[in-house]
């Protein structure tokens with residue numbers, strides 16, 4: 001059956017995907033221990049990656065025919081794509097124009113933040129787990145903390161508001177820094193979000209008992225700050241992964257992304273496109289739908305839309321991390337697009 005234009009990406013539970021997360025590359029210049037091994041991974045070959053033209057075509061199909069209203073560029077490390085500015089400008093030219101966001105480790109951002117904003121980027125999320133150079137080197141296996149801090153300041157200066165900072169807390173590594181990170185974020189005028197670690201690392205080293213839970217995150221922050229729940233934040237949450245809290249005595253918000261202990265799958269509005277052109281209906285999906293082969297085989301927009309609709313229709317209710325038969329997906333977060 002041919003897809004008519006404007007069909008929503010609806011799944012069997014009535015959820016509608018409007019937020020497309022696109023991985024631009026599986027490569028990275030850091031080696032965060034919760035993400036990949038020290039030696040890196042067998043990266044995709046260049047010809048396996050979607051080109052700028054292929055990416056833009058698929059995103060156009062999502063926007064024009066399938067109700068995609070926001071696009072987040074991620075990876076791997078999206079700033080490693082030399083054609084990133086052209087990719088952003090290509091999405092900016094689509095009609096209806098989707099919101100355009102980027103998730104990055106911030107390395108090299110100091111030089112490119114303004115150019116990205118000019119090309120049409122609306123928002124930026126930057127990952128930073130520690131403010132201590134030694135801990136940064138241990139956690140990411142690279143000595144690049146000053147580059148990340150410079151990138152964050154450049155993003156704020158470029159007006160990419162609000163700049164959000166993602167921090168994964170690891171037991172005995174950086175969890176003692178939670179309150180200090182909150183203090184720093186208030187000073188920098190950025191919104192800090194703490195993330196529960198998920199079983200998506202390439203090494204399959206995640207243990208439920210080792211993960212720092214949302215309750216523990218709150219306890220560590222409470223040593224210095226009181227977080228209060230604002231009913232307006234709760235009402236405005238929608239499908240956002242982060243629960244927001246106001247830091248008492250300030251207007252600053254701190255977010256907690258409790259993907260494991262308080263899953264938000266019931267409100268999920270996400271669908272993913274990997275750097276090699278596979279549609280994944282969930283971070284934890286066990287199947288992918290190969291749009292790249294269809295595209296390179298000459299499929300028209302209608303056929304691409306039909307395949308995409310069918311991929312989303314089969315989405316499961318949730319990630320199932322706590323289910324007895326849970327199996328971690330074969331591809332790690334860096335290859336899926338976090």
Ligand SMILES: Nc1nc2c(ncn2[C@@H]2O[C@H](COP(=O)(O)OP(=O)(O)OP(=O)(O)O)[C@@H](O)[C@H]2O)c(=O)[nH]1
Nearest residue numbers: 074103125164166195240241242257259270283338
């Ligand atoms: N379980 C789950 N976790 C997700 C998903 N998307 C993002 N996350 C988690 O949320 C963290 C932050 O994601 P970001 O890429 O910054 O994007 P976001 O929080 O969705 O974006 P905004 O709140 O719109 O800025 C990621 O590092 C993941 O840990 C998802 O689809 N499912």
Ligand SMILES: C[S@@+](CC[C@H](N)C(=O)[O-])C[C@H]1O[C@@H](n2cnc3c(N)ncnc32)[C@H](O)[C@@H]1O
Nearest residue numbers: 035075076077103104105127166197198333338
């Ligand atoms: C996979 S990275 C890709 C973009 C970019 N390289 C970065 O680090 O921001 C996206 C986000 O996923 C988070 N992440 C990576 N592995 C994770 C895991 N096992 N559990 C939870 N979040 C994870 C990172 O902290 C980062 O905020």
Ligand code: SF4
Nearest residue numbers: 028030032035076105
């Ligand atoms: S979390 Fe991001 S920066 Fe860290 S290794 Fe994974 S892809 Fe790279």
Ligand code: SF4
Nearest residue numbers: 265268282283318319
């Ligand atoms: S785990 Fe899957 S269903 Fe749950 S929020 Fe993430 S992408 Fe959506």
